[in-house]
Amino acid sequence: MSYGSAALVPRRVSSPAEAREVVEVEGAALVSGIASEEAAMEFGRAMLGDDLVRIGRQIEATRANAEAEGAIVDAQPADERGRKREVSRDTTLPMPPHNDGFAFGDEAPDRLFLLQARPAADGGENFLIDGLALVDLLPAALAEFVRTVPIDHSEPGIPQGAVHPILRTTPAGLPQVRHHPFLAPVSDDDWPAVRAWLDAVVSARDTGTRFRMEAGxxxxxxxxxxxxxRHGYADPNRLLYSIWGWTTSAVAVPRRVLDIVHAGQPVG
Ligand SMILES: [Fe+2]
Structure with missing residues (x-):
């Protein structure tokens, strides 16, 4: 079974209103001519209007930052299940597909803006995977697991205090489907199903269409x-900004800037 057809190449749009509609229906859209991080946030505000609760800069993705943040996270201890946090320290490897903010559970943003300020000279192609489309491609038993069996969505050392199915319906009535490399079952008997989901998502990345975003x-x-x-790259000048937005449909909206690198660690 090839899961590559769940890969999504975002359709180009030209206005905030069109972006809103295309993202709601298709899961993603692509816009050009965004000159700065502030312009990206301005586009997000125009797109989401009165439904916007919070928007803010979150990640400045460069090779140097990946290496520096990777070193901090590598020094953090394993959790009580022996799971160890890691971030994509080696940028020459493809990134695990993920929803941004997965460490923060219900506080993860429901809208994400990925601004390519400077593409890599070589490599670093982007990929998107439509999680809902992927669930529809799964064998029936695995799709049933994904829809019904609560699992642990926490990142090692950052407990969430609740378990949910991989695909759930939010209080606003919207589907939410999640993937990151640290997903774990509640019962060890369910490891094969969780691993099958992790493998399906990575297979979608590796067999699906990728696309290249140019500057702006x-x-x-x-x-x-x-x-x-994104796929692997080495160019030290590549720069991508990740901006997080929360709308009135988000499960929970944080009242602070979320710190990915130091999440779960004692303050001080
Ligand atoms: Fe990300």
Whole structure:
């Protein structure tokens, strides 16, 4: 079974209103001519209007930052299940597909803006995977597991205090499907099903269509439905900004800036 057909190449849009509609229906859209991080946030505000609760800069993705943040996370201890946090320290490897903010559970943003300020000279192609489309491609028993069996969505050392199916319906009535490399079952008997889901998502990345964003292009993503990432690159000048937005449909909206690198660690 090839899961590559769940890969999503975002359709180009030209206005905030069109972006809103295309993201709602198709899960992602692509816009060009975004000159700065502030312009990206301005586009997001125009797109989401009165439904916007919070928007803010989150990640400045460069090779140097990946290496520096990777070193901090590598020094953090394993959790009580022996799971160890890691971030994509080696940028020459493809990133695990993920929803941004997965460490924060219900506080993850429902809208994501990925602004390519400077593409890599070589490599670093982007990928998006439509999680809902992928669930529809799964064998029936695995799709049933994904829809019904609660699992642990926490990142090692950052407990969430609740378990949910991989695909759930939010209080606002919207589907939310999640993937990151640290998903774990509640019961060890369910490891084969969880691993099958992890493998299906990575297979979709490795067999699906990828796309290249040029300088000033921005992917706008339904972060509850679509997993994202990039393939490997080495160019030290590549720069991508990740901006997080929360709407009135988000499960929970944080009242602070979320710190991915130090999440779960004692303050001080
Ligand atoms: Fe990300």
């Amino acid at each position: 292009e921005m992917a706008i993503v339904d972060n509850y439905r679509v997993f994202h990432g």
